[in-house]
Amino acid sequence: MAIIRQGSLFDLQELYNLEPTHRFEAVFSAIDIEPIFAVVTKKSRFGRPVELNYAAMIYSLVARLTERIPFIKDLVKRLKNDMIFRLDCGFLVSDTVPSEAAYSRMVTIISESNVLEEVKEMILHQAISEGFITDDTIAIDATHFEAKNQAPPKEEKPKIEPKKRGRKSKEEREQWLIEKTEREASLPLFEKKIEEQLDVPLEQLRAEIPQNPEWGVKKNSEGKNVFWYGYKAHLAVGTKSQYILQSLISSGNLNDGKAAIPLLKGIQERVPLSTIRYNTLDAGYDYEAIYTQIHRMGLQSVIAYNKRNEPEPEGFDKHFAPTCFREHSYRYDSFDPKYETLKYTRPKECKDCPLADEGLCQKIYKVKITTDLRKYTAPARGSKAWKTIFKQRTAVERVNAYLKLYFQLNNVRYRTGKRAKVHFDLVTLVYNASKLAADRINAMLNQQLAA
Template sequence: MTIIRQGSLFGLQELYDLEPTQRFEAIFSAIDIDPIFAVVTKKSRLGRPVELNYAAMIYSLVARISERIPFIKDLVKRLKNDMIFRLDCGFLVSDSVPSEAAYSRMLTIISESNILEEVQETLLHQAIQEGFITDDTVAIDATHFEARDQAPPKDHEKPKEEPKKRGRKSKEEREKWLIEKAEREANLSIFEKKIEDQLNVPLAELRNEIPQDPQWGVKKNSEGKNVFWYGYKGHLAVGTSSQYILQSLFSSGSLNDGKAAIPLLKGIQERVPLPSLRYETMDAGYDYEPIYTQIHQMGHQAVIAYNKRNEPEPIGFDKHFAPTCFREYSYRYDSFDPKYETLKYTRPKECKECPLANEGLCQKIYKIRITTDLRKYTAPARGSKAWKSIFKRRTAVERVNAYLKGYFQLDNVRYRTGKRAKVHFDIITLVYNASKLAVDRINAQLNQQQAA
């Protein structure tokens, strides 16, 4: 019997095992730098003379992430001392090596535009066109990374409030308090308001108003204790099978994870032409009704872990909100009717020999519209095998977060302002997706060679 050996897939680790020249060529070919070049090049005859190779500088910033070079000064030193590296980045022998100040000026220009997001979108469209992104599920989660600056005391964030007066307010005091409260709420930014206020706000406005300065953040560790840190958050929407970053968002560390979900979802809806998408999966930190509403408006289904929040036990339903019979056995999830948006449940197995069923006191079939409560009734139904199977795919976004920190220097933020830190984050996500596209193209070539 002939033994056929299955060829292993080429992955990110294998990409990094390649010679630098091969790796750079594969990654650079996946990025269209022309729009970035148009933004950073000098457009006036006045001022300093143009002596810099801006295209090579852009490529060298990509190579810095790929080579895990921690500082710009180390990048400049590497370019001066390593001729092969300099040529790989696109510099000519006659080109002078840019200074740290030149790189700083270029990054400042990039930070004033959204050009990296546009290049990222072009890359995703190319990957979709080449058939590498065919996901039906998106996983959303956030990861934190610390700022370079020394963190201020946590008490510095919130001034001490005056002690409240005890007792009931008079009519005049209550009217004054209500007016002041309405004024305060009207002056709040969109991310300081409730999540439901984001539903009718355009995507461009949401992305422009997101806070980006370093702030104190808090998370629970594996022991359930609060851990405080000072810095930023990266919010990602990742295709669970392709593991491309379909949307990303940079914010202050204090922003609640749930408040970043709707901008990510709207970004998927407006910027990612992927008709195969059906599900969005998230952990319990995103269990807010407006997020379910946004997903329902997109025509997709939400697979989000339920956060009980001290709610009373439902009567006539189990913990997964499936209906129960008189003897409190749970009905079994059968199917979902997309036309009427209805979940179908069938009689429990234990009811086959139940006298109540024979007397007609126990229904054979239960149907529930998911629009009755989008948070409780999801398709597939909570607790079902299909729901659990989709929810397990959420680990893809955790894997990508680990890649960004382990391979792409997400933890190495070397800028004091949120705008410059965002450029660092955008370059990292761009290089990651470019690396994924490079790997997929190499795998496609290998498969073609094996088939030939």
């Protein structure tokens, strides 16, 4: 008798319903702390003798996130008063409980390296090798979280002197253009146009992204501006597996679109996944350079179109499908990947139209997506297939909610961008480790049911 494939039996919420000891075992087993341990341990036999259990300290930072312990002082208090929790974290009965200062020193040491990114990558590769990540679609989005240090007052914009009326002379205009070019060339990379990122190496992009807390603004559901002081988390998530494939932290004032190319290049260079075909993003990422980067990767863009006061195209509908003589839209039929061509067929309304027999309406219409990567996507805009893929974008919003609800993303307790990055990297690391732990338990349950 054929075995019926079982659906998902175990998820993150059920992982958190386990007894703490079993939960810690599952999550800790998914994390190889050796690289972190090598960074934080004392390198010299000289100086103050080492009395701390650094491996247990690392595990306790992970446990702090999963147990939603808000402050390091509360973690220290829990370690002193709860012997079972202390043993679960890996401390021996004879070990000294670390002080807040000891944890602070360890976080400072970690902040000077990229070791948490390396461990995150190891967890991701392990999940891919075990067959838990087989996504064909990636969703990218950003979410904000506030810094806990006191926000400075918002700077008032300097008053701009009114422009002189009349046209500039030829000499004045040439001088103005020279000054403008020099001014734009001297800007930091992430203050330039997004197109400037296309040929910049990934390491440089990640190194130059601004990470200090800044004032940010977004529109709420009522269309009003809401301000916050802090950071943004930029995530690229597999829509099926809901693993975080790439992540970035930035200042709160960074435009969402300016973090897309570093995320995409990170997927291209660091994620060995051959099943990826589509990238889906909202209208805030509708920039020519982002389409270009996705096209260079050999993937397809499913991005909401941002009209930006552009005129209505003649001979095409709002989804850029061609229209017939009587303005009926052609139907999307298929995409030819070899020639990168979209194929449209004659509208249903033209079946009995006398103009079709007179040659005024062509039967087949083809267009290359390279004609305009923003307008022509595969599958075509407005098609059922396009809408189905775009709906999967909600996966990244779900992951954002998980990070804030279960993993304390919005509970940053550090005043500098470097130390805040440690918190962010640890949050995303623990999330992926928890996903891997849940998937392993789920696979084990499926094997037991099949047996």
